[in-house]
Amino acid sequence: MTELAVNVRGLRKRYGDVTAVDDLDLGIRRGEVFGILGPNGAGKTTTVEILQGHRSRDAGEVTVLGADPATGNRRWRARIGIVWQDESAPAELTVRETVSHFARYYPKPRDPEEIISLVGLEKKASSRVKGLSGGQRRRLDVALGVIGGPELLLLDEPTTGFDPAARRQFWDLIRRLSDEGTTIVLTTHYLEEAEALADRLAVIAAGTVVAQGTPAALREEHGTGATVTWTEPDGSPRTERTATPTRTVAELIRRFDGEIPGLTVTRPTLEDVYLRLTGQETSR
Template sequence: MTELAVNVRGLRKRYGGVTAVDDLDLGIRQGEVFGILGPNGAGKSTTVEILQGHRTRDAGEVTVLGSDPATGNRRWRSRIGIVWQDESAPAELTVRETVSHFAAYYPNPRDPDDVIALVGLDQKASSRTKALSGGQRRRLDVALGVIGSPELLLLDEPTTGFDPAARRQFWELIRQLADDGTTIVLTTHYLEEAEALADRLAVISAGRVVAEGTPAGLREQHDKQAMVAWQEPDGSPRAERTATPTRTVAALMRRFDGEIPGLVITRPTLEDVYLRLTGQEATQ
């Protein structure tokens, strides 16, 4: 599907003398998982808050599900799910009580028990929120974000503070939601997370989109070189950075008459590209 769920053109937002978002453009297609990457202060959260309709803009055109968020009515808001960075579930209510309570806010909610099962909390339905682990509370936040059957789900740094196992379990949940047709916009600091989940990515730096594309496309477009490392016959290590690693390996095979000692080919990662695009490479 090529119809845009989110269309942003020339977005600007200032806080006093600080420009948080500076002439930003985004186009997010219906049904895709779209990742927004950028360092702290790049404008990610401000952009998402404008998409939600929770923050005003100074300039630009923004359309989300066919409406301007600045004037979106209650019906429009019911079509959007939001998972905030901070937990929103009441501590004293049980999981089932919390999800059922939030379901009453929406005109066409999903069945609370179905949503609880979807996020993997069916065994914790009678547990109070305060008794849940951090990962389980985050799953409950997602349940509250999807209980209204949203067409668009906005996730702002959803796995901050997760251990690796909890993060990967959360990824499976997001993939399942995406398979069901939900458009998902994800901001994250975790490059591995963006690469695992996103169909396309936008890298934001100083309030502007500096690159956009698929994870593989960004790697190919912005860093074509690979590192080829091997050992010389005397055991000394050698390495060469090249845009034609296959040709380099072929030349080494002729030198070594077959097997190349210690051969390692390292292609650029998304993190390499991200650090270069955001001007952080030299500080790492």
């Protein structure tokens, strides 16, 4: 877990007058699930595409599995699995034909039937891709990303279009791959998903990393303290934000000499922290 699977230093990428990635640093350890969060246009997809070797960079140093993605050869590419935002499966083939076809691109692929079952498409194995629902097509995209048995799996918004049950099944798949030693880089807009899966997170805004750490560490470091709410004896509601909620509750206990009406203690969520770090926080 100490060796870096991905090492990025000073990454920059511009499109004309627009700076998509601006002096970005990332260090992703082998075997961890690493989440990248950020609003649309923050530079997440550009960063992932550079890691894949599918987009050039303007400046900075990037190493992925010991190689520069800009010059990675076919053997290096076979060690990386990718799930694109856009669908990549041919519409006329069946699910089984598609997975089996893509397996031939890799020197040591996983068993196609195992992968089809793993993503929950065993009942659709004989169905043509064009007849699948949006969520089922997304599962197929995930299957194509993992069929090669990758050391590093890059997932760009992989559960878009999934219903809640399918999303939870996908989470189980990611945990299983992580347990097997696969390094996973995940971009997602679902904060619950990031918190459930990621060992560490990077929050990107305006093309640079504004915070990085475990979900718990981000809440602790960048949260605005807890919110304590209660009802006064005259029936009026009271709310207080505090960094020491236990002390506040203890003072209320002494003042009320017993039960505190309407008492709630709410700590900042990952969503609260994310909105604050990306400048989207609104007053309540």
